[in-house]
Structure formats: C-alpha cells, structure tokens
Amino acid sequence: MTTRSYLVCGVLLLAGCNDASSKASKDQGDKGEAAPKGAVADRSLPGNPFAKSVDAILDGKKLYLNYGCAACHGMGGGGGMGKPLIDDEWKFGSDDKTLFKLVRGEIPNQTMPNAIGKSLTDDEVWKVLMYVRSIYAGDPGKIDWTVPPPVPPTRVQPTVPFVVVPVR
Numbered sequence: 001m002t003t004r005s006y007l008v009c010g011v012l013l014l015a016g017c018n019d020a021s022s023k024a025s026k027d028q029g030d031k032g033e034a035a036p037k038g039a040v041a042d043r044s045l046p047g048n049p050f051a052k053s054v055d056a057i058l059d060g061k062k063l064y065l066n067y068g069c070a071a072c073h074g075m076g077g078g079g080g081m082g083k084p085l086i087d088d089e090w091k092f093g094s095d096d097k098t099l100f101k102l103v104r105g106e107i108p109n110q111t112m113p114n115a116i117g118k119s120l121t122d123d124e125v126w127k128v129l130m131y132v133r134s135i136y137a138g139d140p141g142k143i144d145w146t147v148p149p150p151v152p153p154t155r156v157q158p159t160v161p162f163v164v165v166p167v168r
C-alpha cells in the first residue's frame with residue numbers, strides 16, 4: 001500500500017515538472033481539453049483573456065460556424081433571425097463580462113438559447129467572442145473592450161461553413 005502511494009507521488013511530481021515549463025498547458029478550457037495550438041490566454045487581462053490573440057479570432061470563427069451562431073446571426077454577423085453582432089446596439093450591454101454571460105446562457109431574461117453556450121468551455125466562449133469583436137463595424141468611439149489585433153490577410157481562410165473541426 002505504502003509503496004504504491006510513493007510510486008503515484010513520483011509520477012505526479014514528474015508530470016508536474018514537465019507541466020510547469022509548458023506555457024501551452026495553461027491554455028486549456030476548464031473542462032480539460034487541449035486548446036488549439038496558437039491561441040495563448042493572458043489571464044492578467046481585465047476582460048477577454050484572448051484579447052490580443054489573432055489565433056483566438058481564427059479559432060473563434062470556426063466555433064461561430066460550427067456551433068450554429070451563424071444560423072441566427074448570419075455568417076458575417078450581420079443578423080437574421082437573431083440580432084446583428086456588428087453594430088453598436090447591444091441588448092444587455094457590450095462589455096466582455098456581459099457578452100460572456102449571454103453566450104453562456106446566464107442572463108435571466110435572455111431569449112438567445114443557452115444550450116450552445118453550456119456545451120462550450122470558458123475559453124471557447126472567450127474565443128467565439130473574439131470573433132464577434134473582430135467583425136464589429138459600429139462606432140469606434142463606443143468600444144468598451146480591447147480592440148482585437150487585425151488578422152493578417154495571409155491568415156484569413158476561405159469561409160467553409162459546417163466543416164467539422166476537432167474543437168472538443
């Protein structure tokens with residue numbers, strides 16, 4: 001019994017050592033799956049931890065298409081059945097925390113369904129919101145979040161809806 005617990009300890013220690021040096025290990029969703037390589041979260045930022053990550057915008061775009069956000073808000077966020085996401089009108093507010101709660105389905109009187117948000121990890125919600133930030137076309141003076149970095153044209157991928165990417 002005792003020997004066995006020592007063994008387990010040893011293994012955990014080793015794993016711990018490797019882990020500490022790997023920055024990528026921090027960048028995991030709260031449900032434990034590895035985040036796509038590239039988008040590194042900066043938890044010291046006040047709002048969206050991916051606010052400065054181009055990779056997060058690209059990951060977020062895939063999430064936006066794969067999780068059906070486009071079905072209600074339009075491919076480019078221009079609206080449809082749901083509200084447009086690119087203008088400067090926000091039903092509950094435009095700050096990071098409010099939109100996080102909305103996508104998560106935690107605003108009591110929201111009509112947007114909460115099922116999608118509940119199946120996303122925290123980091124996935126932040127990433128999909130990075131895509132939402134990146135398509136904003138409203139008054140720049142009304143921004144109360146960190147303006148996302150521009151996506152270099154070489155990194156813009158053609159939009160192919162409903163392709164299954166291993167996001168989870």
Ligand code: HEC
Pocket residue numbers: 064067068069070071072073081082083084085089090091092093099102103109110111112113116117128129132
């Ligand atoms: C079934 C339709 C539907 C789907 C799917 C949907 N939404 Fe919404 N969304 C809405 C509605 C309706 C609102 C207006 C707010 C409300 O009444 O809840 C909204 C509001 C929003 C807003 C705030 C817009 C504003 O002007 O206030 C954001 C951001 C947003 N949705 C993002 C998303 C994202 C990201 C996804 C995918 C994970 C998504 N939505 C999926 C219907 C939808």
